Amino acid sequence: MASSWGYSPAPESTDTVDIRDDYGLFIGGRFVEPSGGEYVKTINPATEEVLAAIPVADDDDVDRAVDAAGAAFKKWARLPGAERAKYIFRIARVIQERSRALAVLETMNGGKPIKESRDLDVPLAAAHFFYHAGWADKLEFAFPGRKAEPLGVAAQIIPWNFPLLMLAWKIAPALATGNTVVLKPAETTPLTALAFAAICQEVGLPPGVVNIITGAGATGAALVRHPDVHKIAFTGSTEVGKDIQRAVAGTSKKVTLELGGKAANIVFEDAPLDQAVEGIVNGIFFNQGHVCCAGSRLLVQESIAERLLDKLKRRLATLKMGDPLDKNTDLGAINSREQLSKIKTLVGVGVDEGAELYQAECDLPDRGFWFPPTIFTGVSQSHRIAREEIFGPVLSVLTFRTVEEAVQKANNTTFGLSAGVWTEKGSRILWMADHLKAGVVWANTFNRFDPASPFGGYKESGYGREGGRHGLEGYVNLT
Amino acid sequence: MAVTTSDLEVVDRIGGAVDAVGAAQRAASLATRSIKREAKVQGLQLAVRCCDLTTLEGSDSPGKIRQLAAKAMRPSPADPAVPHVAALCIYPRWVALASELLRDSGVKVASVAGGFPSGQLPLDLRLREIEGAVADGADEIDIVIGRGAFLAGDDEGLFHEVTASKNAAGPAHLKVILETGELGSFDRVRRAALVAMAAGADTIKTSTGKISPAATLPTALVMAEAIRDFWDQTGRAVGLKVAGGIRSSKDALRYLVIVKETLGDDWLSPDRFRIGASSLLNDLLMQIDKQRTGLYSDPDRYTID
Numbered sequence: 001m002a003s004s005w006g007y008s009p010a011p012e013s014t015d016t017v018d019i020r021d022d023y024g025l026f027i028g029g030r031f032v033e034p035s036g037g038e039y040v041k042t043i044n045p046a047t048e049e050v051l052a053a054i055p056v057a058d059d060d061d062v063d064r065a066v067d068a069a070g071a072a073f074k075k076w077a078r079l080p081g082a083e084r085a086k087y088i089f090r091i092a093r094v095i096q097e098r099s100r101a102l103a104v105l106e107t108m109n110g111g112k113p114i115k116e117s118r119d120l121d122v123p124l125a126a127a128h129f130f131y132h133a134g135w136a137d138k139l140e141f142a143f144p145g146r147k148a149e150p151l152g153v154a155a156q157i158i159p160w161n162f163p164l165l166m167l168a169w170k171i172a173p174a175l176a177t178g179n180t181v182v183l184k185p186a187e188t189t190p191l192t193a194l195a196f197a198a199i200c201q202e203v204g205l206p207p208g209v210v211n212i213i214t215g216a217g218a219t220g221a222a223l224v225r226h227p228d229v230h231k232i233a234f235t236g237s238t239e240v241g242k243d244i245q246r247a248v249a250g251t252s253k254k255v256t257l258e259l260g261g262k263a264a265n266i267v268f269e270d271a272p273l274d275q276a277v278e279g280i281v282n283g284i285f286f287n288q289g290h291v292c293c294a295g296s297r298l299l300v301q302e303s304i305a306e307r308l309l310d311k312l313k314r315r316l317a318t319l320k321m322g323d324p325l326d327k328n329t330d331l332g333a334i335n336s337r338e339q340l341s342k343i344k345t346l347v348g349v350g351v352d353e354g355a356e357l358y359q360a361e362c363d364l365p366d367r368g369f370w371f372p373p374t375i376f377t378g379v380s381q382s383h384r385i386a387r388e389e390i391f392g393p394v395l396s397v398l399t400f401r402t403v404e405e406a407v408q409k410a411n412n413t414t415f416g417l418s419a420g421v422w423t424e425k426g427s428r429i430l431w432m433a434d435h436l437k438a439g440v441v442w443a444n445t446f447n448r449f450d451p452a453s454p455f456g457g458y459k460e461s462g463y464g465r466e467g468g469r470h471g472l473e474g475y476v477n478l479t
Numbered sequence: 480m481a482v483t484t485s486d487l488e489v490v491d492r493i494g495g496a497v498d499a500v501g502a503a504q505r506a507a508s509l510a511t512r513s514i515k516r517e518a519k520v521q522g523l524q525l526a527v528r529c530c531d532l533t534t535l536e537g538s539d540s541p542g543k544i545r546q547l548a549a550k551a552m553r554p555s556p557a558d559p560a561v562p563h564v565a566a567l568c569i570y571p572r573w574v575a576l577a578s579e580l581l582r583d584s585g586v587k588v589a590s591v592a593g594g595f596p597s598g599q600l601p602l603d604l605r606l607r608e609i610e611g612a613v614a615d616g617a618d619e620i621d622i623v624i625g626r627g628a629f630l631a632g633d634d635e636g637l638f639h640e641v642t643a644s645k646n647a648a649g650p651a652h653l654k655v656i657l658e659t660g661e662l663g664s665f666d667r668v669r670r671a672a673l674v675a676m677a678a679g680a681d682t683i684k685t686s687t688g689k690i691s692p693a694a695t696l697p698t699a700l701v702m703a704e705a706i707r708d709f710w711d712q713t714g715r716a717v718g719l720k721v722a723g724g725i726r727s728s729k730d731a732l733r734y735l736v737i738v739k740e741t742l743g744d745d746w747l748s749p750d751r752f753r754i755g756a757s758s759l760l761n762d763l764l765m766q767i768d769k770q771r772t773g774l775y776s777d778p779d780r781y782t783i784d
Contacts (some may be wrong), residue, residue: 004744009511274704275501318740327513424496444498
């Protein structure tokens with residue numbers, strides 16, 4: 001006789017986390033009040049509970065932060081690389097030591113499952129600092145025969161999907177190359193960045209080397225337009241990326257943009273199907289699909305489409321959605337009410353356009369922002385859900401017949417950030433990688449990251465690379 | 480059940496490949512499932528119910544078999560709530576004694592047979608060994624495939640030896656050990672699993688426990704996926720047995736998680752899932768007590784047999 005065996009709730013404790021009622025802006029090594037005295041509340045998207053009051057930096061605060069970074073730059077840039085490395089190593093080690101608290105905080109503020117913040121976000125953030133600490137005194141080997149000079153003050157604006165990890169992607173290379181930083185975390189997810197500010201204090205990082213200011217779009221716009229900023233690193237929407245591009249036109253500011261995506265995950269008929277199903281699930285449901293390189297378009301060879309979809313639908317039924325702090329949760333909360341309504345709108349468009357909707361049965365919690373894992377079949381290239389970035393747990397399934405058709409459809413998008421290829425044929429993987437217009441091509445896997453591996457896009461997915469030796473280039477002048 | 484070589488055709492119809500990195504990643508991810516409180520107690524008791532308590536030593540004697548039979552029927556003398564194990568797994572010469580001892584207890588007699596553990600005996604001798612064990616009262620027969628023939632590409636040979644063994648086993652439940660540690664790749668594990676199932680295996684089993692590596696989480700996952708595909712294609716439910724090197728409750732729960740999330744709750748029963756083990760049982764008992772009392776007991780509270 002078979003038993004029904006369910007998992008009991010296994011919530012991660014929040015005892016490790018100490019959230020203050022309100023925070024300051026981190027400028028010149030100290031937490032200071034915003035000059036306009038304005039605060040906004042940041043919440044837990046899984047419960048809508050208010051976590052803290054967050055200052056809004058206005059133009060004066062942006063001035064103060066850029067000035068602090070500018071003042072710190074001369075000394076920091078002249079510091080021998082090995083000395084800069086010591087600070088960066090220390091940051092990496094403290095992130096490791098605080099990994100539990102940082103993971104819980106990330107999950108509370110962003111809604112992502114604790115298993116992801118614990119096993120991916122925080123360890124990778126630490127890894128980025130370790131990796132770049134190693135580069136700090138070896139820049140002459142990164143660019144043989146040339147001299148790498150830091151740029152000055154780097155303005156860095158990061159999104160809400162991987163708050164601490166994107167902070168690490170931005171700050172680690174900037175510090176390693178001798179730049180100073182003003183970073184603005186996303187409006188909805190500032191808490192791990194502010195925890196990081198406290199870590200900067202704790203490791204004795206010279207005041208002004210890292211400044212963290214919070215706020216919404218206006219704060220970011222002021223930062224980007226500030227005349228004393230020499231470098232802009234932005235990860236976020238293509239729309240804002242275009243604004244930044246316009247704002248810096250005619251200036252000497254160096255820019256890297258990591259924007260949206262509509263990645264094709266391409267499954268050939270000879271693919272290892274069970275692993276491909278895992279790759280598809282990981283590609284689109286990881287972090288609720290709030291991933292710029294998410295595999296949001298499944299291109300499956302027609303001959304196996306039915307079989308693969310059966311497997312995929314069955315797999316969907318085993319996904320656990322709910323309390324992000326539960327260690328068994330696979331799918332957490334949508335990051336914000338705004339994002340939820342955007343997802344709902346586009347899913348509505350998909351239905352209106354005639355695509356067939358499939359959603360796993362699951363009970364959605366009463367409070368918080370939730371959206372069930374969703375698959376659209378019968379999607380055509382001309383449907384909006386095949387073209388626009390949904391940034392949610394919504395997969396559009398299209399079919400193809402030949403390798404050429406697969407490449408053509410995969411590339412037929414305004415984006416070009418990532419792609420996945422699933423086949424047992426090695427030569428086909430290489431051919432596909434050659435022909436896909438995407439910054440990252442994963443073969444028989446998806447959403448794998450490493451600090452040593454450069455990441456970035458083609459076309460409207462942006463330009464410049466982050467990570468690896470290539471990522472250093474965005475932060476130096478080569479002479 | 481009459482089986483013909485045309486049944487081998489289903490193997491190619493199901494086909495499929497396995498990506499080793501992906502399978503290992505999925506197994507590792509399932510291993511992070513957190514099993515606490517009530518779920519843990521239920522899981523531990525389920526593991527006891529699915530246990531094939533095993534002794535396969537050259538030194539096995541009537542005394543040893545008597546002791547293990549007693550343990551199989553009542554794993555925890557102090558706690559009658561602990562269920563009996565699924566089966567006692569032994570060499571053929573002890574089957575008559577074991578079936579006498581276990582009569583009407585609900586514990587099945589499982590016998591390895593068919594030239595265990597190498598599978599290198601001539602087929603007719605292997606079949607006679609199976610027939611003998613069944614005649615002595617074995618409810619279940621654990622055979623091991625001849626890896627040599629299969630690795631040489633002889634799928635039909637493997638198919639034939641399993642069908643012949645199935646016929647020889649008659650009414651007994653046939654478990655087919657793939658000895659995955661000697662197959663060299665997950666693709667081969669998958670293919671051997673499909674051939675064995677097509678040939679009539681009631682359960683497919685990872686290992687003899689005599690070579691290393693024995694059972695691993697990714698191997699169990701790959702076999703469970705093959706069982707799922709076979710079920711989809713033929714409607715016949717084949718069981719899974721993991722064996723070799725499983726000593727801790729934590730490992731046992733991880734295998735249960737793999738079965739649950741790959742094959743579903745219908746496979747969470749001794750009819751369709753077994754864990755072959757010897758020392759695991761005491762760890763399960765100790766963890767069950769730990770869940771109830773909050774304390775780890777003195778190891779001497781658990782019988783050594």
